[in-house]
Amino acid sequence: MAAADSQGSAETVFDGRAATYSNHTWHIRYAERLVELAAPTAGMRILDAATGTGLAAIAAARAVGPTGQVVGVDISAGMLARARQAIDAAGLTTIELVRADATTLPQFGDGSFDLVLCSAGLLYLPVQAALGEWRRLLAPGGQIGFSTMAAGFPVAARIFRDHARRHGLALTDPATALGTRTRCHRALRDAGFTPAKQVGETIRFSSRDLEHAWEAHTRGPHHDAIATLTLEQVEMFQRDYTETLADLLRTDADHLLTSEVIYAFGGG
Numbered sequence: 001m002a003a004a005d006s007q008g009s010a011e012t013v014f015d016g017r018a019a020t021y022s023n024h025t026w027h028i029r030y031a032e033r034l035v036e037l038a039a040p041t042a043g044m045r046i047l048d049a050a051t052g053t054g055l056a057a058i059a060a061a062r063a064v065g066p067t068g069q070v071v072g073v074d075i076s077a078g079m080l081a082r083a084r085q086a087i088d089a090a091g092l093t094t095i096e097l098v099r100a101d102a103t104t105l106p107q108f109g110d111g112s113f114d115l116v117l118c119s120a121g122l123l124y125l126p127v128q129a130a131l132g133e134w135r136r137l138l139a140p141g142g143q144i145g146f147s148t149m150a151a152g153f154p155v156a157a158r159i160f161r162d163h164a165r166r167h168g169l170a171l172t173d174p175a176t177a178l179g180t181r182t183r184c185h186r187a188l189r190d191a192g193f194t195p196a197k198q199v200g201e202t203i204r205f206s207s208r209d210l211e212h213a214w215e216a217h218t219r220g221p222h223h224d225a226i227a228t229l230t231l232e233q234v235e236m237f238q239r240d241y242t243e244t245l246a247d248l249l250r251t252d253a254d255h256l257l258t259s260e261v262i263y264a265f266g267g268g
């Protein structure tokens with residue numbers, strides 16, 4: 001798929017998810033944890049790439065205080081509209097929102113930021129293009145931090161791909177590029193950063209988060225592949241998938257609802 005097409009679909013997908021995105025509390029915990037581990041200090045200039053509804057940007061703005069500046073960039077106008085509402089509701093005046101492709105930000109000069117954050121965003125971006133651009137934007141001595149699911153997580157997504165295979169679709173795990181500590185280290189190094197700490201933790205989903213699993217997967221990065229199935233195949237796929245999730249929720253909820261994640265950091 002061409003880059004422009006993939007951006008177009010990310011934009012459409014997230015415009016559609018914007019209204020309910022922040023209702024899933026794991027998104028909030030995941031984004032705030034990245035900021036907490038990055039530990040920004042007063043007065044810093046921060047880029048929050050693929051800011052979405054602004055969860056990390058808001059936490060970062062609180063950390064850097066009134067002398068700091070945060071820029072949140074996202075491709076989805078719908079997500080940015082929600083970010084604007086949340087920022088205004090929080091009474092924060094130091095966050096600028098920019099609608100743009102986070103991999104190409106010529107409006108910002110070299111070394112514009114002391115910290116670049118990307119929470120749960122790199123799976124939608126060409127990793128080296130994104131990291132390369134953020135390397136340019138990072139001031140000497142600055143820090144980059146991103147989060148990623150470990151390869152094979154979330155479990156509900158792995159089960160989705162397993163079911164898809166039975167219907168003849170070979171779907172790739174979007175966490176593949178960065179899904180291990182070694183891959184995070186290598187990606188940072190290849191983009192010219194000095195790899196620094198990595199923190200491996202788990203994130204717990206609620207059973208409510210799973211209610212939208214089918215829609216999230218079928219409208220997400222695998223949308224084009226699903227669209228090749230007949231209506232009958234899609235209905236069978238959906239039934240099998242939702243039944244499997246419901247069974248697993250009854251028999252092994254801990255396994256189904258717990259996801260391994262990695263927070264990776266590098267120096268400029």
Ligand SMILES: C[S@@+](CC[C@H](N)C(=O)[O-])C[C@H]1O[C@@H](n2cnc3c(N)ncnc32)[C@H](O)[C@@H]1O
Nearest residue numbers: 010014031050051052074075076101102119124
């Ligand atoms: C899973 S959300 C993460 C949002 C936020 N960082 C968080 O932690 O909640 C991924 C975000 O990436 C954005 N995105 C996807 N491709 C993008 C691109 N090329 N440039 C900027 N944002 C992009 C989507 O619009 C979406 O808001």
